[in-house]
Amino acid sequence: MTEVAHSAGVSVSTVSHVINGTRLVAPATREKVQRAMLLLGYQHRPIARSLSAGSNQTIGLALTAASNPYWVELVQGIDGEATRAGLNLIIVDTRDDARHESTAVANMLAHHIEGLVIAPSDGWRDLTLPLLRDHPVPYVIVDRIDPELRADQVGVENEASTAAVIDHLISAGHRRIGMVAGISGLSTSAERLRGYRLAHQHADLVIDPALIVDGASTSEGGRRATLALLELPVPPTAVFAGNNDMTIGVLGALKAAGIRVPRDMAFAAFDDFAWADLFSPGLTTVAQPSAAIGARAVQLLLRRMTDREAPPQTIRLPAEIMHRESCGCTPVSV
Amino acid sequence: MTEVAHSAGVSVSTVSHVINGTRLVAPATREKVQRAMLLLGYQHRPIARSLSAGSNQTIGLALTAASNPYWVELVQGIDGEATRAGLNLIIVDTRDDARHESTAVANMLAHHIEGLVIAPSDGWRDLTLPLLRDHPVPYVIVDRIDPELRADQVGVENEASTAAVIDHLISAGHRRIGMVAGISGLSTSAERLRGYRLAHQHADLVIDPALIVDGASTSEGGRRATLALLELPVPPTAVFAGNNDMTIGVLGALKAAGIRVPRDMAFAAFDDFAWADLFSPGLTTVAQPSAAIGARAVQLLLRRMTDREAPPQTIRLPAEIMHRESCGCTPVSV
DNA sequence: AGCCTTTGCGCAAAGGGTTGCGCAAAGCAC
DNA sequence: GTGCTTTGCGCAACCCTTTGCGCAAAGGCT
Secondary structure, eight states: OHHHHHHHTSOHHHHHHHHHTOSOOOHHHHHHHHHHHHHHTOOOOHHHHHHHTOOOSEEEEEEOTTSTTHHHHHHHHHHHHHHHTTOEEEEEEOTTOHHHHHHHHHHHHHTTOSEEEEOOOTTHHHHHHHHHHHSOOOEEEESSOOTTSOSEEEEEOHHHHHHHHHHHHHHTTOSOEEEEEOOTTSHHHHHHHHHHHHHHHHTTOOOOGGGEEEOTTSHHHHHHHHHHHHTSSSOOSEEEESSHHHHHHHHHHHHHTTOOTTTTOEEEEEOOOGGGGTSSSOOEEEEOOHHHHHHHHHHHHHHHHHOTTSOOOEEEEOOEEEOOSTTOSSOOOO | OHHHHHHHTSOHHHHHHHHHTOSOOOHHHHHHHHHHHHHHTOOOOHHHHHHHTOOOSEEEEEEOTTSTTHHHHHHHHHHHHHHHTTOEEEEEEOTTOHHHHHHHHHHHHHTTOSEEEEOOOTTHHHHHHHHHHHSOOOEEEESSOOTTSOSEEEEEOHHHHHHHHHHHHHHTTOSOEEEEEOOTTSHHHHHHHHHHHHHHHHTTOOOOGGGEEEOTTSHHHHHHHHHHHHTSSSOOSEEEESSHHHHHHHHHHHHHTTOOTTTTOEEEEEOOOGGGGTSSSOOEEEEOOHHHHHHHHHHHHHHHHHOTTSOOOEEEEOOEEEOOSTTOSSOOOO
């Protein structure tokens, strides 16, 4: 920058102002500076700005890479909205591990990001949240909403949409519906479970506790949970899987056991994905508006970046129920 | 840092040296400094170091978020290996768009990353590559290998593994095999196509050019390509899809047309994924060793970071063929 | 012509850390 | 006790950019 200033015959401050448009510069001078920059192949290093100004036009996103395919659309939603606002986005993988998450976030903070979107991992309150409290960085939580937290949050209507699907199964005549629940540390798991309970309440049905099994939010967990359900004295006639990973496990276990969906067992799940439609039968799922969640999160973040004192807001977006054949309520067609 | 130095009764330079272990510090002094850091809750900002020293223990990864699910394992492979080496990883989404890719990479460079792993988008040579040439940042290319480039690269054996699968279909008696090819700007597409051709050559079969259709590497492209194949005067008896997105389109089109796999049409594809095993029939696929590719890429990067002059290396990792039922060579079983 | 307001720009400090150079104290051999 | 080598640390310049303050020239007004 000094070189550019020298070559253009102006001071470095003028060069800086030309670059950022932070104050009036006579057109002639501006021209000269720009020519000098071009001539010298000057590369602006916005990062140095963060030293003095503390702003580098970058926001961060922290989530677990494993939560595929939710991932992709969410990232695209966030990235798109950030680009629209003239912000760059950098992403880190939390591995859904509080320890790794906190170091990854700390690294982003060291890089002076101006805002953060985070899908917190289980246990983040002890390690990552304190970091955020120390630093004055605005942040928005996505996916895993924590009602006790005074923070901006965006997520999906877990409870209502799960209840709607379970309700649908109940109206189709099912009385024993298995629930393969996600890892209990996650608010999403709890909310979906509440939805399951709620639907039963509305129908005045008592839930056999044995029907609720822990799927640990993983494929393998889903498989085991399903085996447990099948071994019950009176197995369920329908199963609901709490997320897409568990869906894999559940379906695998059912296939291995020679149980056919929906003839022998009705099935529905949280999380839609490209393949859900291709299965035979097509899978009835709850589709999250991932891209919209991402976009809203960035909007919330932008608001907070301009107004630190704005009241925290929690947004719940409605999910869409993708009604296909696996729930067994319609005759299987092509 | 000044505060810490003051509180510990030493100079800032000593504090710096304690933090980085860059020169001998008497144990007693070191103790004092560390206590002071703890006491004041000092947060080291490695980013500031990059101003003077140009090192901040962070490497970057640039790829398209859409290339799911390849993504997840690749990211995990890279992240894991980076962590092992004591490096932080930040990721950016290129959107498979050269323009977006170049600004995203430029942003990472501005953040003074010490190395870059990149799965280049089509057209990156004009926008992103020049950036890399200007900056002295070591980089490694993954997935899309460019044979003409003198750079470190890691990818999968596209040609040989595709040839093996096509060969398998040929030995099963198929003489007209449709090839749903990926976007032509990608080296992976070209290599897989070469594998397709190679297998035919080995079997002394002439390829009807109409059997090779463009699937544009997308689901929708795969669908259209499949329709084109079905409308041929003599349709193929088997189809090979060049990646997982196109697989969705192909399978969707076949299902919509009421064509059953593998009875009416054999099927195989590049890219394995969790659901492939759950389909009925299970899908025969080529599984990339994504995690290994990521890990190797980081290893190559580390080598280059220490030795800028090392000869560029291109590594091809073998793929694994997941032999299931969709290729029709075995009786469909449970 | 004298004074006030713009307009345009330079000066220098600041932000957080690294590092070459040099100095002082300590250890050692004689 | 003298002179030489280590060992341990401080000083200050430097990395790159931003920005408050202040000055000078130009233009408008009376």
